[in-house]
Amino acid sequence: MSTTTETTTGPDGPRVVDRAQYGLAAFLAVVGVVIVVDATGLRPGFADQPVQPSFLPYVVGTALLVLAATLAVATARGNVAEPEGGEDVDLTEPSDWFTVAKLAGVFLANVLLVDTLGWAITGALLFAGCAWALGSRTLLKDVAIGAALSLITWYGFYVGLGLPIPAGILDGVL
Numbered sequence: 024m025s026t027t028t029e030t031t032t033g034p035d036g037p038r039v040v041d042r043a044q045y046g047l048a049a050f051l052a053v054v055g056v057v058i059v060v061d062a063t064g065l066r067p068g069f070a071d072q073p074v075q076p077s078f079l080p081y082v083v084g085t086a087l088l089v090l091a092a093t094l095a096v097a098t099a100r101g102n103v104a105e106p107e108g109g110e111d112v113d114l115t116e117p118s119d120w121f122t123v124a125k126l127a128g129v130f131l132a133n134v135l136l137v138d139t140l141g142w143a144i145t146g147a148l149l150f151a152g153c154a155w156a157l158g159s160r161t162l163l164k165d166v167a168i169g170a171a172l173s174l175i176t177w178y179g180f181y182v183g184l185g186l187p188i189p190a191g192i193l194d195g196v197l
Contacts, residue, residue, distance in 0.1 A: 044098040048091045055087030125156035141191020146173025 062080035129152035137145045150169025151162060159165055177197065180186045190197050 040101060041098060041103050044094060044104075048094040048098065051087050051091035051094065055084045055091060058084035058087065122156055126153060129153055129156055137191070138189050139191055141177075141193050141197075142188045143170070143173050143177050143193055143197060144191060146170075146176065149173075 058080050062077045062084060065075075065077040065080070068076050129149060132152070133145045133149045136148075140148075147166055147169035150172060151165040154165040154169075155162065174197075177188050177190075180188050181197075
């Protein structure tokens with residue numbers, strides 16, 4: 024038995040309570056409250072808009088609060104999630120923290136370089152770096168796919184939605 028579970032005896036006999044699920048329920052509740060409180064500070068949109076800007080945050084925040092309460096009740100009743108039985112996952116192997124560290128390094132590099140190099144370049148490097156960290160050995164193909172995806176997303180946000188994404192050193196070229 025791990026330190027996050029405990030066995031209690033109820034009227035139906037012994038049951039396992041996974042206390043870590045209470046932590047997840049609390050996290051969901053905190054995020055839900057933050058979203059709902061933050062939504063109260065949004066200014067109203069135009070009067071002719073049928074859906075105001077605060078509508079979606081209220082829906083998401085309320086849904087998170089309902090999920091948190093549901094998870095807490097399910098945990099108190101002894102419901103425990105079944106372990107994953109994936110066909111390609113060996114659950115007896117420990118976590119590969121080296122791969123996690125490589126992915127974290129790629130994400131950190133992206134955060135640090137996106138303003139300087141721009142999204143079109145760092146997006147391609149992000150894709151190729153994540154593929155490399157997860158075991159891909161086709162670097163040129165990964166960079167090409169990453170470049171295509173980052174250019175599509177850059178133009179989609181910048182031209183399609185009107186949201187500026189850093190162009191970096193390609194400013195004036197894109």
